[in-house]
Amino acid sequence: MSERSIIDQLDDAVAALAEGRQSDLRNLGSELSALAGVAQDLIGLPRETFKAELQQQLTRSDSMSSSAPQPETNPVRSMSLYICVANASAAIDFYREAFGAKELWRLVEPNGKIGHAEIQIGTTSLMLSDEYPDYGTLSPGTIGGSSVKIHLDVTDVDAFAERAIKAGATLVRPIADQFYGDRSGQLADPFGYTWIVSTHIRDVSVEEMQKELNKWSQEQSAKNSDEAGSIKEPKLRRENRHTVTPYITVHKPAELIDFVTQSFGAIEHFRATGSAGGMHAEVSIGDSIVMIGGAEHIEPKPTAIHLYVPDVDQAYERALKAGAKSLMPVTDQPYGERAGGVEDDHGNRWYIATPFVPLQTIAQDLHTVTVYFHPIGAQRFIDFVTDAFGGKELMRHAEGDMIMHAKVQIGDSVIELGEARYPTQPLPTAIYLYVDDVDNVDAIYEQALKAGGISMLPPTDQAYGDRNAWVKDPFDNVWYVAAPLKGQS
Amino acid sequence: MSQATESEERLLIEAAQNDPSRFAELYEQNFHRVYAYVARRVHDRAEIQDLTAQVFHQALANLGKFKWRGSPFAAWLYRIAANAIADRAKRKLRESIDQPNPSSESFTATDLEAVERRARLFSAVDKLAEDQRRVIVMRFADEKSIREIAGELGRSEGAVKQLQFRALENLRNRLNEK
Numbered sequence: 001m002s003e004r005s006i007i008d009q010l011d012d013a014v015a016a017l018a019e020g021r022q023s024d025l026r027n028l029g030s031e032l033s034a035l036a037g038v039a040q041d042l043i044g045l046p047r048e049t050f051k052a053e054l055q056q057q058l059t060r061s062d063s064m065s066s067s068a069p070q071p072e073t074n075p076v077r078s079m080s081l082y083i084c085v086a087n088a089s090a091a092i093d094f095y096r097e098a099f100g101a102k103e104l105w106r107l108v109e110p111n112g113k114i115g116h117a118e119i120q121i122g123t124t125s126l127m128l129s130d131e132y133p134d135y136g137t138l139s140p141g142t143i144g145g146s147s148v149k150i151h152l153d154v155t156d157v158d159a160f161a162e163r164a165i166k167a168g169a170t171l172v173r174p175i176a177d178q179f180y181g182d183r184s185g186q187l188a189d190p191f192g193y194t195w196i197v198s199t200h201i202r203d204v205s206v207e208e209m210q211k212e213l214n215k216w217s218q219e220q221s222a223k224n225s226d227e228a229g230s231i232k233e234p235k236l237r238r239e240n241r242h243t244v245t246p247y248i249t250v251h252k253p254a255e256l257i258d259f260v261t262q263s264f265g266a267i268e269h270f271r272a273t274g275s276a277g278g279m280h281a282e283v284s285i286g287d288s289i290v291m292i293g294g295a296e297h298i299e300p301k302p303t304a305i306h307l308y309v310p311d312v313d314q315a316y317e318r319a320l321k322a323g324a325k326s327l328m329p330v331t332d333q334p335y336g337e338r339a340g341g342v343e344d345d346h347g348n349r350w351y352i353a354t355p356f357v358p359l360q361t362i363a364q365d366l367h368t369v370t371v372y373f374h375p376i377g378a379q380r381f382i383d384f385v386t387d388a389f390g391g392k393e394l395m396r397h398a399e400g401d402m403i404m405h406a407k408v409q410i411g412d413s414v415i416e417l418g419e420a421r422y423p424t425q426p427l428p429t430a431i432y433l434y435v436d437d438v439d440n441v442d443a444i445y446e447q448a449l450k451a452g453g454i455s456m457l458p459p460t461d462q463a464y465g466d467r468n469a470w471v472k473d474p475f476d477n478v479w480y481v482a483a484p485l486k487g488q489s
Numbered sequence: 490m491s492q493a494t495e496s497e498e499r500l501l502i503e504a505a506q507n508d509p510s511r512f513a514e515l516y517e518q519n520f521h522r523v524y525a526y527v528a529r530r531v532h533d534r535a536e537i538q539d540l541t542a543q544v545f546h547q548a549l550a551n552l553g554k555f556k557w558r559g560s561p562f563a564a565w566l567y568r569i570a571a572n573a574i575a576d577r578a579k580r581k582l583r584e585s586i587d588q589p590n591p592s593s594e595s596f597t598a599t600d601l602e603a604v605e606r607r608a609r610l611f612s613a614v615d616k617l618a619e620d621q622r623r624v625i626v627m628r629f630a631d632e633k634s635i636r637e638i639a640g641e642l643g644r645s646e647g648a649v650k651q652l653q654f655r656a657l658e659n660l661r662n663r664l665n666e667k
Contacts, residue, residue: 007647011653042611054520
């Protein structure tokens with residue numbers, strides 16, 4: 001046997017050992033098997049970089065006095081979150097109030113923009129900055145949401161959430177005991193991030209968690225098939241139209257169309273003059289339709305509208321230029337939007353706002369245009385829309401008994417309301433309420449009368465292709481319950 | 490591994506107790522022992538590294554408490570290592586304290602002999618001729634193939650295999666000297 005082949009044989013043995021295969025060393029002969037034995041002991045030889053790095057750690061002065069720091073053997077030392085927010089300064093204030101964050105430092109541009117800041121939450125630091133679109137640094141509001149949720153391990157999740165909510169966070173998933181052994185819930189901050197807050201209460205094995213998850217999945221699929229099998233309530237919906245669509249009636253509808261076009265970038269889709277000389281028009285603003293109509297001889301019904309626009313400062317300026325008067329200058333609101341208010345020449349009130357977050361994170365079915373009611377007796381109003389139209393209250397903010405602000409879901413839309421109070425007096429208006437099926441017009445009409453509405457027009461097939469019924473609620477708002485006739489669209 | 494005599498080791502420990510920066514020498518003396526000790530029970534490289542680091546950090550933090558009682562410093566390190574291995578095993582198996590400890594199987598004399606022998610082998614690698622040492626380190630520590638090593642060193646695969654062969658011969662001879 002030549003030495004060359006011995007060398008190759010030894011390497012075969014080494015390769016086998018390196019791959020964890022036990023080659024039969026005894027067949028190699030005593031010389032080779034002794035060398036292979038050495039090779040076997042060498043498998044797992046410590047890496048020189050590891051030895052040197054550990055020595056460095058040990059001799060670094062800061063590790064000398066502290067007791068057993070965590071070994072650092074990974075090339076990555078730590079991981080940090082870097083978030084972008086619209087209005088970093090407000091965000092830092094919020095995180096301080098809500099989560100007890102400590103500001104470490106910030107770098108500020110002369111114009112006040114925060115280029116970089118670091119705050120500490122618990123033992124972890126969080127980096128954040130304002131938006132810099134030129135550098136691809138965009139906030140959730142601009143992008144349309146954030147797929148990243150931030151998890152906070154806290155000592156008392158209930159107390160923690162309470163404090164955060166007081167500071168302006170929204171509870172998006174209630175605090176509850178979870179199958180994986182945590183008590184947790186989710187909070188949305190006003191800047192578009194969701195925080196999972198949790199306190200560990202018991203140890204659960206991965207197997208048990210998996211079992212619970214399987215059970216949950218089964219329940220979910222059973223529930224979904226149940227829901228598909230029985231439709232419990234008439235769905236309020238019409239294609240391309242939101243359930244709740246405002247109908248603004250003014251003396252000079254053409255001028256109002258000009259106003260909303262100039263101020264809010266409305267797009268006119270349709271304009272016609274009826275037999276009685278009144279105009280009927282439809283414009284869209286953002287994702288919503290607004291109907292505009294009226295004539296000199298028709299009683300006006302101005303409306304209050306909460307309108308979301310991409311740039312509230314610009315819309316506010318344009319509205320003033322177009323002749324509106326200011327109700328409220330544009331300011332950042334603690335509830336998570338930048339908002340101002342104007343009243344146009346026709347008496348409509350526009351509460352215009354740019355949210356810090358995508359609308360859908362505020363309420364799933366919130367649209368660009370939301371009708372805002374100022375009834376006297378807000379609770380009774382909520383009761384009425386609940387009984388008449390199957391409204392579901394989404395949130396309320398009350399001071400004592402007085403409902404300052406509330407959101408109610410009707411069909412695929414949200415309406416808002418607040419108790420009438422100086423200087424905001426009731427502004428009874430007209431609203432289209434689209435239902436999904438013409439057969440439901442009559443049912444909803446009956447239901448609305450039972451709830452205390454007054455019939456203005458029983459269900460009637462109209463020449464323009466709708467079946468509709470008019471009901472005046474106890475607050476003088478007129479609801480046009482409507483659906484397209486079969487075969488029409 | 491240079492074998493410090495008992496009195497030399499005492500001096501090193503006292504020096505490190507007074508000035509932690511002197512710990513480097515104790516580390517140098519004992520690194521391969523601790524590593525080989527851990528590797529006797531744990532087979533995953535990342536875990537061996539974690540545990541070895543943990544042992545030295547703990548040793549450094551508790552160096553002031555070390556009292557010279559005639560047994561070598563390595564014995565003290567082995568005890569820290571044994572506890573660290575047992576703790577890790579316990580955590581891994583989510584065992585409660587009253588259940589039998591899977592790592593309580595203590596090191597037999599044979600185990601300790603194997604550990605010492607392997608530590609000597611690891612240290613012997615450092616004393617190889619440079620080209621042989623590099624081949625051994627790349628092959629066994631960095632887990633590279635002959636082809637990769639040949640590429641990096643700019644030599645033929647045959648030459649690398651030959652260096653490996655010579656290096657293993659030299660290592661065996663060194664171990665047999667003791």
